[in-house]
Amino acid sequence: MLxxxxxxxxxxxxxxxxxxxxxxxxVNDKLTTWAIxxxxxxxxxxxxxxxxxxxxxxxxGFKALIISxxxxxxxxxxxxxxxxxxxxxxEQ
Amino acid sequence: MKxxxxxxxxxxxxxxxxxxxxxxxxxxxxxxxxxALYVLMFLVGVGIGxxxxxxxxxxxxxxxxxxxxxxxxxxxxxGMIVIIPLLEGVNLKEAMAVGAGYxxxxxxxxxxxxxxxxxxxxxxxxxxxxxxxITLLLAPMFAIIFGKIAPICSGGATSMDTTLPIxxxxxxxxxxxxxxxxxxxxxxxxxxxxxxxxxL
Numbered sequence: 001m002l003x004x005x006x007x008x009x010x011x012x013x014x015x016x017x018x019x020x021x022x023x024x025x026x027v028n029d030k031l032t033t034w035a036i037x038x039x040x041x042x043x044x045x046x047x048x049x050x051x052x053x054x055x056x057x058x059x060x061g062f063k064a065l066i067i068s069x070x071x072x073x074x075x076x077x078x079x080x081x082x083x084x085x086x087x088x089x090x091e092q
Numbered sequence: 093m094k095x096x097x098x099x100x101x102x103x104x105x106x107x108x109x110x111x112x113x114x115x116x117x118x119x120x121x122x123x124x125x126x127x128a129l130y131v132l133m134f135l136v137g138v139g140i141g142x143x144x145x146x147x148x149x150x151x152x153x154x155x156x157x158x159x160x161x162x163x164x165x166x167x168x169x170x171g172m173i174v175i176i177p178l179l180e181g182v183n184l185k186e187a188m189a190v191g192a193g194y195x196x197x198x199x200x201x202x203x204x205x206x207x208x209x210x211x212x213x214x215x216x217x218x219x220x221x222x223x224x225x226i227t228l229l230l231a232p233m234f235a236i237i238f239g240k241i242a243p244i245c246s247g248g249a250t251s252m253d254t255t256l257p258i259x260x261x262x263x264x265x266x267x268x269x270x271x272x273x274x275x276x277x278x279x280x281x282x283x284x285x286x287x288x289x290x291x292l
Contacts (some may be wrong), residue, residue, distance in 0.1 A: 004252060004253050008137040008140075011135065014134075014137070016142065017141075018138070024142075031135050032135040035128060036258060037099065039254070040103040040106065042124050043254070044105065045125075046110065047107055048109060048110020056214050057218070063219075065222055066179055067190050069175065070171035070174060071171050072171070075163070077167065077238070078245065079163050082159055083240060083241040
């Protein structure tokens with residue numbers, strides 16, 4: 001956890017230093033997008049190669065999916081309310 | 093939407109390669125996804141630092157940031173109450189415990205296996221992995237339909253690392269720090285909430 005925070009803070013410092021070099025900032029956005037693709041690809045490999053996950057998908061997978069959908073749906077609906085009431089106004 | 097499809101494409105390709113044992117061995121020996129994540133966190137940081145609007149927006153939000161983890165905790169619990177009639181062989185307490193992993197599959201599945209049973213531990217593993225995947229794939233859509241907080245809440249504890257870059261893309265750089273704080277708060281709370289629910 002600490003590693004992630006330290007890495008991100010050093011990124012913010014570097015970003016602050018290069019903020020006036022528009023080209024670098026644009027390159028950074030492109031790199032971010034490709035790094036996301038790489039991460040998802042590698043995570044896919046990790047899940048695909050995980051025997052516990054792949055073998056129990058057909059038995060417990062449906063129950064797990066319903067619970068995930070419930071959790072996500074409840075969170076985003078309440079998130080919509082929180083956004084409307086507390087965040088949207090201060091943005092404008 | 094296009095973003096989600098490309099992400100889904102890369103992810104599916106990875107699963108296929110992993111599942112059919114055709115992964116080049118050098119990819120399995122080391123967990124490269126961890127390094128990809130670190131690179132990504134650095135790039136997201138650079139994005140925030142170079143965007144003057146992002147830094148201003150973070151200052152303006154202050155204490156309100158803590159409302160976001162609260163939203164996720166309450167929203168997830170409400171979701172469990174709603175879906176429980178659809179679940180055969182799982183009671184509300186069990187569903188609540190699985191839901192309270194908030195995407196943190198490694199820790200929550202271990203705790204649930206320890207305090208409850210092997211099968212519920214596997215459900216927790218699967219369910220929380222699925223929560224992470226849903227967020228990775230649908231964050232851009234959630235941000236458009238439900239507003240900029242929704243992708244963070246959907247990501248749960250993962251909003252501090254794996255889903256953070258996608259959230260930052262979907263909701264804007266000014267939501268990257270709230271996303272990080274949200275993920276840290278939930279990550280700390282997961283073991284307490286899960287074991288509390290199972291002790292009821």
